[in-house]
Amino acid sequence: MPMLEAEPAAAATDVWHFAQEAGVTSSVETYLPLVLLLALSTGFALFSVVIAPLVGPKRYNSAKVEPYECGIEASPQPVVGGGRIPVKFYLTGMLFILFDIEMVFLYPYAVAADSIGLFGFVAVTIFIVAITVPYVYEWARGGLEWD
Amino acid sequence: MNALLAQAPEEMTRGEVLANDPLWLVLLKVVLLFGFGVLMTLFMIVWERKVVARMQHRSGPNRVGPGGWLQSLADGIKLAFAEEIIPANADKKVYFIAPVISAATAFATFSVIPFAPQVEIFGHTTYLQLIDIPVGVLVVLAASAIGVYGIVLGGWASGSPYPLLGSLRSAAQVISYEIAMGLSLVAVILYAQSLSTGDIVDAQVDGWFAFLLLPSFVIFLISIVGETNRAPFDLPEAESELVGGFHTEYSSLKFALFFLAEYVMIVSLSAFTVTLFLGGYMAPWPLSMIGDGMLNEGWWPFLWFVLKCLVIMFLFIWLRGTLPRFRYDQFMRLGWKVLIPVNLAWIVLIAGIRAIRTDAEVTTNQILIFGGAVIAVIVLLSLLIPEKPAPADDDRVPVTGGDYPVPPLDLEVPKKPKRRTVTGSGGRSSNSEIGTEGRKEADDNGNV
Numbered sequence: 154m155p156m157l158e159a160e161p162a163a164a165a166t167d168v169w170h171f172a173q174e175a176g177v178t179s180s181v182e183t184y185l186p187l188v189l190l191l192a193l194s195t196g197f198a199l200f201s202v203v204i205a206p207l208v209g210p211k212r213y214n215s216a217k218v219e220p221y222e223c224g225i226e227a228s229p230q231p232v233v234g235g236g237r238i239p240v241k242f243y244l245t246g247m248l249f250i251l252f253d254i255e256m257v258f259l260y261p262y263a264v265a266a267d268s269i270g271l272f273g274f275v276a277v278t279i280f281i282v283a284i285t286v287p288y289v290y291e292w293a294r295g296g297l298e299w300d
Numbered sequence: 301m302n303a304l305l306a307q308a309p310e311e312m313t314r315g316e317v318l319a320n321d322p323l324w325l326v327l328l329k330v331v332l333l334f335g336f337g338v339l340m341t342l343f344m345i346v347w348e349r350k351v352v353a354r355m356q357h358r359s360g361p362n363r364v365g366p367g368g369w370l371q372s373l374a375d376g377i378k379l380a381f382a383e384e385i386i387p388a389n390a391d392k393k394v395y396f397i398a399p400v401i402s403a404a405t406a407f408a409t410f411s412v413i414p415f416a417p418q419v420e421i422f423g424h425t426t427y428l429q430l431i432d433i434p435v436g437v438l439v440v441l442a443a444s445a446i447g448v449y450g451i452v453l454g455g456w457a458s459g460s461p462y463p464l465l466g467s468l469r470s471a472a473q474v475i476s477y478e479i480a481m482g483l484s485l486v487a488v489i490l491y492a493q494s495l496s497t498g499d500i501v502d503a504q505v506d507g508w509f510a511f512l513l514l515p516s517f518v519i520f521l522i523s524i525v526g527e528t529n530r531a532p533f534d535l536p537e538a539e540s541e542l543v544g545g546f547h548t549e550y551s552s553l554k555f556a557l558f559f560l561a562e563y564v565m566i567v568s569l570s571a572f573t574v575t576l577f578l579g580g581y582m583a584p585w586p587l588s589m590i591g592d593g594m595l596n597e598g599w600w601p602f603l604w605f606v607l608k609c610l611v612i613m614f615l616f617i618w619l620r621g622t623l624p625r626f627r628y629d630q631f632m633r634l635g636w637k638v639l640i641p642v643n644l645a646w647i648v649l650i651a652g653i654r655a656i657r658t659d660a661e662v663t664t665n666q667i668l669i670f671g672g673a674v675i676a677v678i679v680l681l682s683l684l685i686p687e688k689p690a691p692a693d694d695d696r697v698p699v700t701g702g703d704y705p706v707p708p709l710d711l712e713v714p715k716k717p718k719r720r721t722v723t724g725s726g727g728r729s730s731n732s733e734i735g736t737e738g739r740k741e742a743d744d745n746g747n748v
Contacts, residue, residue: 187408190333201556220458221387273655299629299633
């Protein structure tokens with residue numbers, strides 16, 4: 154049956170088959186040690202946070218619980234609950250998202266670069282150019298300046 | 301099936317070997333990894349203080365324990381028994397949870413680092429690595445990114461201006477340098493053809509990526525310093541501006557957790573650097589020739605790995621000991637306007653070369669010759685461009701503005717009077733001569 158023999162070759166393009174050939178064994182169990190490590194470190198950190206007020210001394214002083222301002226009276230800045238933050242940081246955050254997405258798309262390309270060859274390279278170059286245009290625009294508009 | 305596996309244990313992939321670990325071995329590795337992180341932190345704090353002290357001609361901590369090496373342990377115990385102060389303005393829940401996030405995620409980075417190849421632990425053959433997953437590199441990036449939450453939330457929840465500013469700076473800094481760091485990884489992934497840390501180490505058998513991908517390595521080193529908020533990029537905790545930065549309002553063990561997180565991050569990112577660029581656990585070149593790669597088997601690789609980590613950690617300390625702190629705008633300019641564009645250009649270059657080499661059957665030599673020819677042409681063309689004449693400074697504006705009188709800028713500087721040697725009784729006379737000469741010159745100028 155020639156048809157059946159041809160089928161595995163066709164199935165090789167299937168993502169899962171490709172993954173198995175590459176030796177990828179991924180399941181929930183694979184990540185179990187990571188979860189255990191996180192549980193141990195979180196447990197340690199939580200234990201420290203909980204134990205600290207129990208073993209330390211308590212000498213209340215109203216000056217101690219005020220916001221630290223080098224000894225002068227605290228300037229009224231309600232940062233918790235409705236304080237204002239310089240808009241520059243939002244701009245940086247937005248630009249970060251743009252580039253982070255670029256980064257995340259470049260990783261799969263880099264892994265598969267040898268199998269998709271020149272076509273993949275041209276495609277990814279177009280993608281990089283598309284990201285570079287807003288980047289150059291922001292640079293020219295002075296969005297990257299911190300004065 | 302079992303018999304088949306027993307016949308050919310070498311053919312099992314790293315991930316399969318690790319997946320076959322019994323639970324006790326997994327737990328042992330988890331505890332050892334955690335202990336490794338804590339021990340390296342304790343060691344690095346003292347080491348850093350000692351090295352920086354030597355660089356400043358001091359002797360550093362030398363009282364607690366042999367040679368002062370138990371200093372950080374004593375500090376830790378002291379912090380545990382220190383009074384805990386919670387600021388009245390603080391958002392209590394977030395204030396408590398922030399250091400936990402920071403410390404817990406810092407340890408997660410260790411999970412994908414391959415410390416050594418196959419070793420025997422109590423008669424069980426395994427890799428000295430917790431997990432080897434196909435997206436290992438992403439685990440490190442994710443853990444370091446989530447660590448930012450701890451810093452931002454901690455600074456915000458303190459209810460105080462300095463910590464807030466420190467945490468905002470830190471967030472902006474970490475996300476800026478995370479891009480540079482992530483992009484420099486693309487080159488490594490391109491050459492290793494895998495995101496798994498184990499495969500990346502295996503791909504460096506013929507040559508470390510630090511030599512092959514030098515620009516990526518340099519950018520990566522710079523950005524991990526930015527990522528860990530270390531000097532010269534320690535702007536979030538710039539003492540002269542922000543007191544202590546995001547942890548100003550933290551005390552006792554919560555402060556210790558932030559401290560621990562920072563140093564664990566340094567250790568784990570050093571380990572990550574070694575894995576990606578310095579050949580991981582493989583013996584360095586002259587040693588790898590000894591006895592048919594004898595030093596690349598058993599527990600030896602663990603030693604090389606730790607030594608390489610120490611080299612990178614020393615680099616962190618060295619930077620702190622020698623470089624002054626950047627200004628914030630300089631720092632952001634370096635990240636956004638230098639590292640990222642250079643990185644992108646470098647990625648396009650090597651991806652292009654690799655694609656041409658695999659697809660168009662062009663050899664590396666041909667590419668190098670062609671590239672050299674292009675560079676030579678550019679250099680020759682640049683020689684043809686006439687040199688720009690120096691800009692005339694006729695229209696230079698006097699520095700002081702407004703209505704103040706500005707002295708003419710082309711004023712000739714009065715000649716210095718010749719100094720005469722004082723001979724015998726001529727002390728007073730020579731003085732008077734200088735005085736008259738000076739007065740004469742002034743008169744001349746006034747007349748002109």
